[in-house]
Amino acid sequence: xxxxxxxxxxxxxxxxxxxxxxxxxxxxxxxxxxxxxxxxxxxxxxxxxxxxxxxxxxxxxxxxxx
Numbered sequence: 001x002x003x004x005x006x007x008x009x010x011x012x013x014x015x016x017x018x019x020x021x022x023x024x025x026x027x028x029x030x031x032x033x034x035x036x037x038x039x040x041x042x043x044x045x046x047x048x049x050x051x052x053x054x055x056x057x058x059x060x061x062x063x064x065x066x
Contacts, residue, residue, distance in 0.1 A: 002011040
């Protein structure tokens with residue numbers, strides 16, 4: 001783990017990282033939040049809401065809805 005007080009940067013490198021919250025886990029940025037991996041999944045046990053104030057796009061070699 002690297003904490004740089006001068007630039008305000010935090011870097012974590014590990015084999016495996018797990019975030020768990022019994023009430024809430026939140027990521028927020030004034031600029032960009034990006035997820036990148038060979039496989040990305042999102043699962044909601046109740047509601048899932050994806051919203052954009054601008055253009056929203058969904059793409060892939062195959063897109064399945066439903």
